[in-house]
Amino acid sequence: xxxxxxxxxxxxxxxxxxxxxxxxxxxxxxxxxxxxxxxxxxxxxxxxxxxxxxxxxxxxxxxxxxxxxxxxxxxxxxxxxxxxxxxxxxxxxxxxxxxxxxxxxxxxxxxxxxxxxxxxxxxxxxxxxxxxxxxxxxxxxxxxxxxxxxxxxxxxxxxxxxxxxxxxxxxxxxxxxxxxxxxxxxxxxxxxxxxxxxxxxxxxxxxxxxxxxxxxxxxxxxxxxxxxxxxxxxxxxxxxxxxxxxxxxxxxxxxxxxxxxxxxxxxxxxxxxxxxxxxxxxxxxxxxxxxxxxxxxxxxxxxxxxxxxxxxxxxxxxxxxxxxxxxxxxxxxxxxxxxxxxxxxxxxxxxxxxxxxxxxxxxxxxxxxxxxxxxxxxxxxxxxxxxxxxxxxxxxxxxx
Amino acid sequence: xxxxxxxxxxxxxxxxxxxxxxxxxxxxxxxxxxxxxxxxxxxxxxxxxxxxxxxxxxxxxxxxxxxxxxxxxxxxxxxxxxxxxxxxxxxxxxxxxxxxxxxxxxxxxxxxxxxxxxxxxxxxxxxxxxxxxxxxxxxxxxxxxxxxxxxxxxxxxxxxxxxxxxxxxxxxxxxxxxxxxxxxxxxxxxxxxxxxxxxxxxxxxxxxxxxxxxxxxxxxxxxxxxxxxxxxxxxxxxxxxxxxxxxxxxxxxxxxxxxxxxxxxxxxxxxxxxxxxxxxxxxxxxxxxxxxxxxxxxxxxxxxxxxxxxxxxxxxxxxxxxxxxxxxxxxxxxxxxxxxxxxxxxxxxxxxxxxxxxxxxxxxxxxxxxxxxxxxxxx
Ligand SMILES: Cc1cc2nc3c(=O)[nH]c(=O)nc-3n(C[C@H](O)[C@H](O)[C@H](O)COP(=O)(O)OP(=O)(O)OC[C@H]3O[C@@H](n4cnc5c(N)ncnc54)[C@H](O)[C@@H]3O)c2cc1C
Numbered sequence: 001x002x003x004x005x006x007x008x009x010x011x012x013x014x015x016x017x018x019x020x021x022x023x024x025x026x027x028x029x030x031x032x033x034x035x036x037x038x039x040x041x042x043x044x045x046x047x048x049x050x051x052x053x054x055x056x057x058x059x060x061x062x063x064x065x066x067x068x069x070x071x072x073x074x075x076x077x078x079x080x081x082x083x084x085x086x087x088x089x090x091x092x093x094x095x096x097x098x099x100x101x102x103x104x105x106x107x108x109x110x111x112x113x114x115x116x117x118x119x120x121x122x123x124x125x126x127x128x129x130x131x132x133x134x135x136x137x138x139x140x141x142x143x144x145x146x147x148x149x150x151x152x153x154x155x156x157x158x159x160x161x162x163x164x165x166x167x168x169x170x171x172x173x174x175x176x177x178x179x180x181x182x183x184x185x186x187x188x189x190x191x192x193x194x195x196x197x198x199x200x201x202x203x204x205x206x207x208x209x210x211x212x213x214x215x216x217x218x219x220x221x222x223x224x225x226x227x228x229x230x231x232x233x234x235x236x237x238x239x240x241x242x243x244x245x246x247x248x249x250x251x252x253x254x255x256x257x258x259x260x261x262x263x264x265x266x267x268x269x270x271x272x273x274x275x276x277x278x279x280x281x282x283x284x285x286x287x288x289x290x291x292x293x294x295x296x297x298x299x300x301x302x303x304x305x306x307x308x309x310x311x312x313x314x315x316x317x318x319x320x321x322x323x324x325x326x327x328x329x330x331x332x333x334x335x336x337x338x339x340x341x342x343x344x345x346x347x348x349x350x351x352x353x354x355x356x357x358x359x360x361x362x363x364x365x366x367x368x369x370x371x372x373x374x375x376x377x378x379x380x381x382x383x384x385x386x387x388x389x390x391x392x393x394x395x396x397x398x399x400x
Numbered sequence: 401x402x403x404x405x406x407x408x409x410x411x412x413x414x415x416x417x418x419x420x421x422x423x424x425x426x427x428x429x430x431x432x433x434x435x436x437x438x439x440x441x442x443x444x445x446x447x448x449x450x451x452x453x454x455x456x457x458x459x460x461x462x463x464x465x466x467x468x469x470x471x472x473x474x475x476x477x478x479x480x481x482x483x484x485x486x487x488x489x490x491x492x493x494x495x496x497x498x499x500x501x502x503x504x505x506x507x508x509x510x511x512x513x514x515x516x517x518x519x520x521x522x523x524x525x526x527x528x529x530x531x532x533x534x535x536x537x538x539x540x541x542x543x544x545x546x547x548x549x550x551x552x553x554x555x556x557x558x559x560x561x562x563x564x565x566x567x568x569x570x571x572x573x574x575x576x577x578x579x580x581x582x583x584x585x586x587x588x589x590x591x592x593x594x595x596x597x598x599x600x601x602x603x604x605x606x607x608x609x610x611x612x613x614x615x616x617x618x619x620x621x622x623x624x625x626x627x628x629x630x631x632x633x634x635x636x637x638x639x640x641x642x643x644x645x646x647x648x649x650x651x652x653x654x655x656x657x658x659x660x661x662x663x664x665x666x667x668x669x670x671x672x673x674x675x676x677x678x679x680x681x682x683x684x685x686x687x688x689x690x691x692x693x694x695x696x697x698x699x700x701x702x703x704x705x706x707x708x709x710x711x712x713x714x715x716x717x718x719x720x721x722x723x724x725x726x727x728x729x730x731x732x733x734x735x736x737x738x739x740x741x742x743x744x745x746x747x748x749x750x751x752x753x754x755x756x757x758x759x760x761x762x763x764x765x766x767x768x769x770x771x772x773x774x775x776x777x778x779x
Contacts, residue, residue: 272779286779295779296770300718307696311403318404328689391688392681396661399676 008083015091018056020049025092036097036128039201040173044094054128057096064102064126067110071118072126078313100170101125101132103255105178108248112236121176121197134252135165135179135198135222136245143386145180146189146242150224152181152196159196159234161227167380171207171220174200178248184239195241195248197233204228214372215355250326252381257309257329271295271340275347294343301336305329324394331387334377341371401707403699409475415452416479423448424485426655426748432486433605439563440599440607441486450519455493459501463510464517469706470640474647474698481651484755486606488522491560494644495637496523499568503585503624503633512566512587524564524590525641526555526611527634533764535638536580536631540613542571548620549573551586551613559762561609562599564590569613574628583630587622604755639716642763643701646716649723649759650698653691653730656752660684660734667739674737683733690726697722714776717769724766727756 022028023044034050035042043050057063060074065081067073076084088095106125109118124130141148150163161181171177177198184192198205204227209217236244272286272295279288286292312325344367345352352368354360378384392398405413424445432440449455457473459465466472477489497516500509500523515521530537540553551571561567567588575582590597594616597609625633661684664675674680701715709715731753735742742749764772 272774272777276779284778285774292774292779293767293770296774296777297721299777300721300770300773301693303718304693304697304722307403307700308693311696311699314402314404317402320404328692331685332689332693385682388682388685389678391685396681396684396688398661398664398681398684399673 004079004083007080008087011084011087012091014060015087015093019053019088019091019093020046022046022049023053023094025094027092030094034094034097034128035099035131035170035173037131037173038129038175042131042173050096053093054096058127061126063095063097063128064106064122067106067122067126071110071122072124073122082313097128099125099128099131100134101130104134104248104251105132107251108178108244109235111247112244114232116232117197117235130175131170131173133168133171133174133177133200133222135168135171135177137167138164139166143383145245146193148180148182148193150179150181151185152183152194152229154183158231159229161196161198161224161229163224165222165224167210167219168207168222169219169380171200171222172209172217176200177222178235180241180245183241187239190242192239193241193245194238195235195244196229197235198224198227198229202228212373213375214369216369216373249382253326253330253387256377256381257326257333271298271344271347274344278347278349278351291343291347294346298336298340298343301339305332305336308332324391327382327387327390327394330381331378331384331391334374335384337374337377341367341374345371401703403696403703405471405475405699409472412472413475413479416454416476417482419448419452420479420483420485424480424483426483426751429484429486429605429751436601440605441488441560445485446487447519449487449489450517454489455519456513456517457493459497459513459517463513465513469702470643471699471702471706473644474702477644477648478651478654478698481648482655484604484652484751488560488563490641490644490648491525491564492516492521492523494641495525495559496564496566496568498640499523499525499585499624499633499637500587502636503630504587505621508587508622508624515565521566522560522564523566523568524558524561524609525568525570525637526558526561527570527638528557529553529555531556533761533768534578535634536583537578538570538572538583539577540569540571542569542573542584542586542618544573545617547617548622549586549618551588551616551618553613555611555613556608557600557762558609558611560607561611562597562607566590567595567611568624570630570634580631582628583634584627585624585630585633586618587624588616588618592616592618602758604758605751606755606758635713638763639712640705642716642720643698643705645759645762646698646701646719646723649727649756650691650694652752652755652759653694653723653727656730656734656749656756657687657691659748660730660737663738680737683737687726687730687733690729694723694726714773717773717776720764721766721769721773724760724769727760728766731756 023030030044032044034044034054061069061072062074064073065076065084066078069075102125106122109121136145138148138150153160177200179196179198181194181196182192183194204225206223207220209220211217275286275291275295279286279291281287348364348367351360351364354365354368356365453466454476456465457468458470461467480487480489497513500512527535529539542549542551551569567590569586569588570583571586572582573584594614596612600608600610602608664680664684665673667674697719701719704712704715734749735753738749741747
């Protein structure tokens with residue numbers, strides 16, 4: 001047995017003994033996602049078991065498997081981290097914590113942060129103790145992010161921030177924000193931007209949740225009035241935040257495409273089984289030939305997508321340039337997720353039209369809400385149109 | 401296995417690309433079509449390809465083969481696909497030779513494959529009878545005689561059937577049409593009395609044949625595998641040939657895309673290159689994404705065949721459905737993005753559009769393969 005296979009075996013054993021049954025997708029009754037945090041901790045139910053699972057994972061650094069040990073990671077090779085992911089998926093174990101800190105901010109800080117910043121911020125992220133939110137979008141700056149206006153002024157011993165952010169996911173529960181601010185109003189728009197770290201627990205920060213079409217309120221308007229940030233809170237150079245910001249967006253796109261929003265929802269049958277149940281069968285086949293055709297198309301598309309993710313990783317390892325792959329993945333994964341959402345409610349028929357209350361199983365409501373939420377996949381993290389712009393320009397070399 | 405070509409495979413691709421672009425640029429197909437060439441491909445080119453070892457890529461060294469895999473055959477087919485090179489690679493190697501290799505007795509393998517590897521023998525598989533791919537819909541009958549069988553029936557869309565030296569005929573020996581059981585495979589010399597072949601000129605400039613079998617006598621020794629169990633050979637043969645076709649399609653798609661993209665960068669209207677218009681940019685970017693997915697599934701399916709993966713049938717259907725959709729998109733977008741010139745016979749994009757149409761349909765189109773995939777997956 002080679003080393004990787006040995007690692008797989010050990011990992012499997014560890015997951016089996018460490019992840020409580022109640023959280024496992026095949027057997028458990030888990031609901032929600034663990035996001036951690038200090039001020040308003042978010043834990044999947046049953047919370048006690050989620051705490052236990054998190055603490056066991058933290059012991060091994062498995063919340064941030066590829067980060068160096070000194071920052072709370074496990075220092076795994078990429079191939080090992082892939083094995084860990086695969087085995088957790090296979091055994092139905094949820095990630096111990098899901099957060100923007102792990103997915104987006106941490107990797108960026110590893111690349112651009114000072115030693116002091118890494119020491120301060122990475123270990124609490126890897127332990128799920130501190131949760132982060134992303135302060136990028138503003139009412140006037142969406143796709144055209146670089147036109148953002150939130151001001152950042154140098155007050156000698158600190159920076160002072162005033163302005164408004166919008167669509168800030170999790171701002172109401174986050175401990176900290178990584179925030180794009182205009183530090184030099186006189187400079188050309190890409191050259192006067194800085195990335196600064198803001199403690200959300202201070203006067204001058206006001207957060208007001210916004211309700212989504214899916215009924216939940218995971219994102220907010222965030223207002224800053226004379227909010228304070230320390231002088232050592234800039235990631236990357238003063239006025240040099242745009243490069244850092246773009247890198248972080250690449251991590252975000254990778255995260256969005258690999259976070260498995262294409263996977264089956266917890267506690268439900270695979271889509272073909274659902275189709276058999278809701279559409280009926282004839283000769284053992286899904287009775288509705290068009291639904292059946294769409295199912296096959298969806299499964300095939302998903303397969304080709306996964307193969308492409310694999311191939312891109314293999315090519316990167318073989319030394320080929322795969323720089324803009326994150327835009328390809330972000331575009332395709334979110335468009336496919338929307339199609340999947342449509343197909344799922346089509347399969348459920350009238351049972352896919354429920355909002356709440358009697359007459360619908362919880363998982364049916366779940367599908368309907370997932371369908372609605374999926375519409376945001378092609379907007380958040382840069383819209384599909386923006387991804388196509390990036391591919392056309394950076395990969396295909398088409399001019400502006 | 402990593403989804404990238406090995407060093408040797410990359411080298412093979414480079415050799416193939418150099419050879420094909422020198423000896424068989426896209427214009428060759430137009431020449432063969434317009435002359436018109438009596439067989440539809442260049443025999444001298446095929447001879448050179450065989451000398452390079454391509455006719456024997458997946459066959460054993462004892463027959464003169466290279467003992468490589470379908471991944472390598474795919475590499476070469478992909479390069480041929482780039483310039484729409486017509487050759488018997490599909491009919492004789494991916495289909496016919498593979499059928500012999502998988503199904504024939506040791507003696508028959510030696511006899512046939514030696515000729516195949518040297519490039520001297522052309523094979524064709526005669527399976528289709530209707531207007532669309534339906535591998536078990538076989539009405540052609542083989543009836544037992546004291547010394548062997550008599551075959552009667554008719555076949556259509558037999559790739560390279562008009563020039564083949566030998567035909568592999570799928571005939572029904574029991575059961576009724578559409579049954580998977582009861583099919584048998586026979587190796588028949590193309591000049592056997594009772595066989596009439598009619599060359600059909602296809603829209604893509606290639607050839608296939610209609611073939612009539614009027615009480616054609618065949619020796620019992622020429623049965624491949626077991627009687628009534630021909631589907632056990634036919635299925636994996638069609639899977640391998642379909643995977644090869646997908647590689648060829650990928651090559652054509654890549655070349656057509658490069659050609660179109662280049663045009664977007666040079667053609668000017670409204671005082672600027674048309675590639676700066678967002679309507680075209682986004683469509684080009686979408687094509688790029690579809691092509692990336694196509695690349696992944698093509699290499700994956702070939703590696704799966706070579707490693708004996710049991711998921712091959714599902715992967716083949718996934719690949720053929722994907723490549724058919726991408727080829728459809730590429731052909732249509734290519735013509736549209738080139739404007740008026742895209743409609744002319746002189747422009748290459750039209751040759752690709754036509755070849756794509758035939759490729760999409762050969763061995764089953766996207767809906768055929770989605771249906772097959774759903775069956776394989778149990779829904
Ligand atoms: C669920 C969800 C969660 C989010 N979470 C966060 C978060 O945590 N933090 C944060 O900062 N932001 C967040 N966002 C905001 C998100 O990044 C923005 O919504 C997104 O960048 C688009 O900006 P916009 O909403 O202003 O739309 P606009 O930019 O106004 O776009 C409107 C339409 O115009 C199109 N368009 C715009 N420019 C172009 C162009 N150049 N070419 C072609 N078409 C164009 C867009 O594609 C879109 O279809 C979230 C959004 C959603 C939906």
